[in-house]
Amino acid sequence: MRYLIILLLCAFISCTLTKRTSKVIDLKLEVLTDSIADIYASSIIKKDLNKDLSILASDEYEGRETARPGQKKAAKYILERFKEIGVSPGAENGSFLQTFTVDAKNASNVFIECNREKWHIIKDFYYIGNLKDVEHKNIELVYVGHGIEEDGYSDYKGKDANGKIVVINDGVPEKSKIKHSDWSSWRKKVELAESKGAIGVVTIKQNYLEGAERIQGFMENPNMQMHNPGRRKADLIPNIYISDSTAKTFLLKINESKISVKVDIEEELTSDNVLGYIEGTDLKEELVIITAHYDHLGYDNGEVCNGADDDGSGTVAVIELAEAFQKAKNDGNGPRRSILFMTVSGEEKGLWGSKYYSENPVYALEKSVVNLNIDMIGRRDDKHEHDNYIYIIGADRISMDLHLINEKVNERYIKFELDYTYNDQSDPNQFYYRSDHYNFAKNGIPVIFYFSGVHKDYHKPTDDVDKINFDKVQKTTRMVFYTAWEIANRDQRLRINGIK
Ligand SMILES: [Zn+2]
Numbered sequence: 001m002r003y004l005i006i007l008l009l010c011a012f013i014s015c016t017l018t019k020r021t022s023k024v025i026d027l028k029l030e031v032l033t034d035s036i037a038d039i040y041a042s043s044i045i046k047k048d049l050n051k052d053l054s055i056l057a058s059d060e061y062e063g064r065e066t067a068r069p070g071q072k073k074a075a076k077y078i079l080e081r082f083k084e085i086g087v088s089p090g091a092e093n094g095s096f097l098q099t100f101t102v103d104a105k106n107a108s109n110v111f112i113e114c115n116r117e118k119w120h121i122i123k124d125f126y127y128i129g130n131l132k133d134v135e136h137k138n139i140e141l142v143y144v145g146h147g148i149e150e151d152g153y154s155d156y157k158g159k160d161a162n163g164k165i166v167v168i169n170d171g172v173p174e175k176s177k178i179k180h181s182d183w184s185s186w187r188k189k190v191e192l193a194e195s196k197g198a199i200g201v202v203t204i205k206q207n208y209l210e211g212a213e214r215i216q217g218f219m220e221n222p223n224m225q226m227h228n229p230g231r232r233k234a235d236l237i238p239n240i241y242i243s244d245s246t247a248k249t250f251l252l253k254i255n256e257s258k259i260s261v262k263v264d265i266e267e268e269l270t271s272d273n274v275l276g277y278i279e280g281t282d283l284k285e286e287l288v289i290i291t292a293h294y295d296h297l298g299y300d301n302g303e304v305c306n307g308a309d310d311d312g313s314g315t316v317a318v319i320e321l322a323e324a325f326q327k328a329k330n331d332g333n334g335p336r337r338s339i340l341f342m343t344v345s346g347e348e349k350g351l352w353g354s355k356y357y358s359e360n361p362v363y364a365l366e367k368s369v370v371n372l373n374i375d376m377i378g379r380r381d382d383k384h385e386h387d388n389y390i391y392i393i394g395a396d397r398i399s400m401d402l403h404l405i406n407e408k409v410n411e412r413y414i415k416f417e418l419d420y421t422y423n424d425q426s427d428p429n430q431f432y433y434r435s436d437h438y439n440f441a442k443n444g445i446p447v448i449f450y451f452s453g454v455h456k457d458y459h460k461p462t463d464d465v466d467k468i469n470f471d472k473v474q475k476t477t478r479m480v481f482y483t484a485w486e487i488a489n490r491d492q493r494l495r496i497n498g499i500k
Contacts, residue, residue, distance in 0.1 A: 001310055001375050001435050001451070002348055003459070027404040030490040032412065036333055037485045040324040041413070041478045046470035048323075049477065052081065052316040056294070057308035057465045064307060065298025066346045067102040067224060067269035074294050075272045078319065078343050082276035085323045086330070090275030090340050091362055097272045100356040101227035102346070104267040108219045111262040112240065114250045124246045125202075126215045128186060129236040131263045136199055136238075138258040140164045141251070146173050147189045147201070150180055162197030165238070165259055167251065170205045190239050200238035200261055208243035224269070226352045238263055271295070271345045273353045275362065276322050278329055280338040280488065287363045288488045289340045289445075290480065291354065291436050292318045292374045293347030303461035308468050310458065314374035314450075315343050317477040324481055335488035337369065344436055347375075354436035358443055365440075369493050370402060371447045372484055373437035377476040378468035381453025387472050389417040390479070391451040393431050396423070399446035401494045402487075406448060409482040414475060422451070446494050448483070450476055 031037075055061075056077060062070030079096045082089075091098040110127055112119040119125050140163075145155035147168030155168070168189060172178045182188055186203065193201045205211055225231070238261045242250075251257055274294070280286070292314025296307030306312070322341040328334060340363065346352025358365065380387050396403035410416055422431045432438065437447035452472065457463040487494060 002351065004430065004434065027401055029405065029408050029486055031486050032482060037482060040328045041481050043324050043327055044320045044474060044477050044481060046474040048320055049316045049473050050470050052319055053308060053312050053468065054465050056315060057306040057312040059304045063298040063305040064294060064296045066295045066349050067104060067271045068298055070298065071271060071295050071345055075274050078274045078294060081319050082322060086326050087276035087278055087322050087341060090277030096274055096276065098275055098357060098362065099270050099272045102224050102269045102271050103227050104222055104224045104269045105265050106222050106267050107265060109264040113260045115257055117250060121219060122212050122216055125240050125242045126212045127238065127240050129239045130234045131236045131238060131265060132234040133263050133266050134238065135262045137260045139199065141167050141254050141257050141259055143167045143254050145169065147193060148172065148178060148183050149192055153177060156196055161193060164198055165200035165202060166193045166198045167202045167254060170203050186239065194237060202240045202242060204244060204247045205241045211241060224349060226346065226350065234266060273342055273344045273357055276341040278325050278335065278339045281334055281336050283336045284338045285367050286337040286493060287340055287368045288337055288484055289342060289368055289371045289440065290318055290321055290484060291342045291344060291371060293345065293353065293436055294343040295345035295347055297348055297459060300461050305461050306464050308465045309376050309378045309463050311375045313376060313378035313468060313473050317374045317377065317473060317480065318343055320477055321481055337488040339484065339488055347436055351436055351439055354439040358439040365443050365445065368445050370487050371437050371440035371445050372480050373435055373447060374450045374480060375435040377450055377452045378473045379452055379455045381455055383453065387469055389419050390476055391419045391422050391453060393423050393449040393451060394437060394441060395448045398441060398444065399494045399496055402446045402448065405486050406483055409479060409486065413482050414479045450480060
């Protein structure tokens with residue numbers, strides 16, 4: 001599950017849209033009247049859940065960070081399990097993988113050599129701004145004072161900056177006649193240099209260390225964004241800052257110096273959702289979607305965040321559910337509606353995988369009847385003194401049928417204490433917006449988010465397998481199974497609130 005981003009505005013809007021209808025017609029479980037479902041529910045066992053989770057949440061999987069090798073490895077593991085179970089590839093072109101592009105930035109990939117001596121990032125230089133990738137070799141330098149030009153005054157007078165890298169002083173000259181105060185903006189100076197034909201700017205910075213320290217965190221943390229073709233492109237020429245002492249060491253004879261600059265920040269990576277599919281019998285156009293995210297945070301200061309609970313627990317539940325439904329299908333008891341078992345990535349970065357799927361659905365969203373999303377089901381939170389509970393979030397917001405089916409399944413088979421604390425729309429945690437079901441809910445698809453709460457190891461390297469309560473994971477997975485079985489097999493599709 002992802003960190004809270006304040007979405008109170010959304011919460012307010014949804015309040016006005018999804019008030020619970022007051023007249024509720026009772027609903028009967030249509031299908032769960034015989035014992036066929038029990039055969040397959042009982043195939044969901046903690047030993048299998050434990051086996052898969054011990055692998056996926058081991059250090060070898062490097063915390064499964066989106067677009068990194070650990071995520072790729074986890075995708076391969078899940079894909080192999082789907083193959084072994086016998087479910088069909090659920091993505092396009094006979095593939096189990098739905099792959100999306102991720103724009104990453106490796107901010108420390110700026111390389112400078114001056115007079116054949118390497119400059120070290122942070123120690124000798126840093127940069128500011130959204131630099132575009134470039135490579136310039138053996139470029140001449142030209143010193144242009146403070147790099148300022150305005151009515152009746154120019155630091156560029158008599159200087160040729162064309163095709164060169166200009167060296168300037170930070171700020172404005174003391175006791176100067178400069179009229180415009182905005183020369184303290186680096187952007188204005190860089191724009192002027194560019195208009196003079198310069199291909200880069202080196203600024204000699206007072207208080208160098210202060211600036212370098214501020215920028216260090218950014219250099220050390222590669223960041224990622226979901227690929228968005230409309231995003232502002234990196235367009236800045238190299239905008240480099242050096243200290244007085246770097247200037248004195250390397251740039252004493254500035255007119256005889258040559259500098260090479262290589263900026264190689266932009267990285268295009270990919271990430272994957274893993275999709276297994278069981279085709280329904282007579283209602284196969286309609287689809288039940290079961291999800292969990294298999295990505296997690298990667299490393300935290302050199303330690304692997306294994307994400308056993310978040311969301312290894314949901315991931316292995318989805319694998320076991322695929323196995324149970326495939327067994328049923330093999331016995332001739334396959335579901336009437338089709339079922340998509342989808343483990344997504346990019347969740348911790350911002351629900352990317354489910355967002356990508358909802359914008360590029362493999363199966364029509366109008367025919368997708370429900371999303372059952374499992375995220376963190378293996379632990380107990382501080383608010384409970386026993387393990388026999390589950391938080392149910394979102395079930396009644398779009399379809400009261402779904403809410404009632406879930407309650408009846410629980411009453412008959414599971415007997416959890418159903419905790420609706422986080423379903424309250426005014427709850428400050430706003431969990432409804434914080435996992436992948438939200439990308440289905442916002443498209444009008446009924447959802448349930450199954451959740452056992454946060455704990456002291458949440459988003460820490462200590463979220464490990466040995467702390468998982470597998471009885472609870474087994475019980476929750478069976479709960480999802482019975483609900484999915486009922487929804488996939490009943491005559492009537494779940495009704496949307498307010499729509500007859
Ligand atoms: Zn998380």
